[in-house]
Amino acid sequence: MHWKSFIIGLSLLGMGACSYQPQTHVIRIGEYGSLTGSEATFGISTEEGIQLAVQKINAQGGIHGKKIHMFVLDDQGQPQEAVIAVTKLITEDHVAAILGAVASSESLAAAPICQRNHVPMISPASTNPQLTQVGNYIFRVCFTDTFQGRVMADFARYHLKDKRIAVLKDQRSAYSVGLAQAFIHRFKQEGGTIVSIQSYDAGDIDFKSQLTVIRQRKPQAIFIPGYYTEVGLIARQARQLGIKVPLLGGDGWDSSKLFQIGGRALNGCYFSTHFTALSQNPRVQKFVKEFKEQYHSTPDALASLGYDAAGVLFQALKASRNLSGASIRKQIQHTRHYQGVTGSITINAHRNAIKSAVILKIENKKTLYIASVYPKKIK
Numbered sequence: 003m004h005w006k007s008f009i010i011g012l013s014l015l016g017m018g019a020c021s022y023q024p025q026t027h028v029i030r031i032g033e034y035g036s037l038t039g040s041e042a043t044f045g046i047s048t049e050e051g052i053q054l055a056v057q058k059i060n061a062q063g064g065i066h067g068k069k070i071h072m073f074v075l076d077d078q079g080q081p082q083e084a085v086i087a088v089t090k091l092i093t094e095d096h097v098a099a100i101l102g103a104v105a106s107s108e109s110l111a112a113a114p115i116c117q118r119n120h121v122p123m124i125s126p127a128s129t130n131p132q133l134t135q136v137g138n139y140i141f142r143v144c145f146t147d148t149f150q151g152r153v154m155a156d157f158a159r160y161h162l163k164d165k166r167i168a169v170l171k172d173q174r175s176a177y178s179v180g181l182a183q184a185f186i187h188r189f190k191q192e193g194g195t196i197v198s199i200q201s202y203d204a205g206d207i208d209f210k211s212q213l214t215v216i217r218q219r220k221p222q223a224i225f226i227p228g229y230y231t232e233v234g235l236i237a238r239q240a241r242q243l244g245i246k247v248p249l250l251g252g253d254g255w256d257s258s259k260l261f262q263i264g265g266r267a268l269n270g271c272y273f274s275t276h277f278t279a280l281s282q283n284p285r286v287q288k289f290v291k292e293f294k295e296q297y298h299s300t301p302d303a304l305a306s307l308g309y310d311a312a313g314v315l316f317q318a319l320k321a322s323r324n325l326s327g328a329s330i331r332k333q334i335q336h337t338r339h340y341q342g343v344t345g346s347i348t349i350n351a352h353r354n355a356i357k358s359a360v361i362l363k364i365e366n367k368k369t370l371y372i373a374s375v376y377p378k379k380i381k
C-alpha cells in the first residue's frame with residue numbers, strides 16, 4: 003500500500019513537472035527592453051541596474067525564502083517586438099510582474115497586454131504621460147514629460163533667456179512627440195516664440211534640410227527631444243552648417259554613446275534627466291561605488307532607474323500576501339517615500355512618481371551638473 007501511494011505520488015509530481023505549471027521555489031520576473039539596435043544602451047544599462055538589485059536581494063536570501071529569477075527579452079527598440087516579448091513573458095514564462103521598457107513607444111505597445119492579463123508592469127524610464135493611463139496595472143518610477151518639457155522650457159526661457167526656439171522632433175516616437183508638445187506649450191505660455199517645428203524619422207542619417215530651414219529662422223536654441231543616436235548626428239550636422247546656438251534636449255540624450263557620436267559638436271548643449279552620478283548624496287555615492295565595482299563604468303540614468311524600479315517591485319513583493327497580479331499591484335500602488343538612488347519615490351493615484359529632474363551641461367564629452375528642478379503641482 004505504502005509503495006503504491008508513493009508511486010502515485012511520484013507520478014503526479016512528474017506530471018506537474020511536465021505540465022506548464024511554473025516552478026514555485028523562485029519568483030519569476032520578466033524584463034523587456036532594447037538590448038540591441040540604435041537605443042541599445044538604454045536596455046543594457048537598465049539590465050545592469052536591475053541585475054545589481056537582483057543580486058543583492060538574492061544574496062539576502064530572496065523574498066520570503068524564494069530567489070528572484072529574471073526572464074530578460076530583447077525588443078530591439080521596436081514596439082512590435084515589445085508586444086511579442088511581453089506576450090511570451092506572460093504566456094510561456096509565467097512571470098509575476100514585468101519591468102520595462104525604456105522607450106515610451108515600446109512601453110505603450112506592451113502595456114495593454116500586461117493590463118489585459120493582470121500582470122503588473124513597472125516602467126523604469128518611459129516618460130510619456132499616456133503610459134500609465136493604459137490601466138491600473140501599469141506604473142512608472144520616473145517623472146513624466148509634462149514635467150520634463152516644462153523644466154526645459156523654463157530653463158530656456160529664464161536661465162538662457164531665450165525668446166526664439168526651434169524644435170526638431172522624431173515624428174513617430176511617442177516620447178519625442180509628447181515631449182515636444184509639452185515643451186512648446188510651456189515655452190509659449192511663458193512668452194516665448196517657436197520659430198520652426200521640423201521632424202525626422204528614427205534611423206535617418208541626414209538632417210541637413212531640416213537644419214537649413216531652422217538656420218534661416220535664426221533661433222537662439224534648438225530643442226531636440228530625441229534619442230542619442232540621431233541627436234549625436236544632428237549636433238554634428240548643425241555645426242557643419244554653421245549653426246552655433248546651444249542644442250537642448252531631454253532624458254533621451256542620456257547615453258555615453260551620445261558623446262562618441264556627437265563629440266565636440268555637443269559642447270555648450272544642455273539636457274534634462276533623472277540622475278547624475280555627480281550627486282553628493284551618500285545613497286547615490288554608495289550605489290555608484292557598487293556599480294563601478296561590478297561593471298567598471300559609471301551608472302547612467304537608466305542603470306539607476308532600473309535599480310530603483312526593481313527595488314520598488316521587491317518591496318511590493320515582500321508586502322504582498324501572494325504572487326497574484328492583483329495583490330502585487332495593490333502593494334506597488336502603496337509605495338510611499340521609497341528611498342531610491344533617483345530620489346524619493348511615491349506612487350500617486352495616477353501611478354506616476356513625482357520626482358525632481360536634473361539639468362546637465364555638456365563640455366568636452368562630459369556632463370556638468372547645473373541644477374535640480376523640483377516639481378510643484380504637476381501631474
Ligand code: PHE
Pocket residue numbers: 044104105106107127128129130177253254255256276303304
Ligand atoms: N524617457 C524616455 C522615453 O520615454 C526614455 C529614457 C529615459 C531614455 C531615461 C533615456 C533615459 O522614451
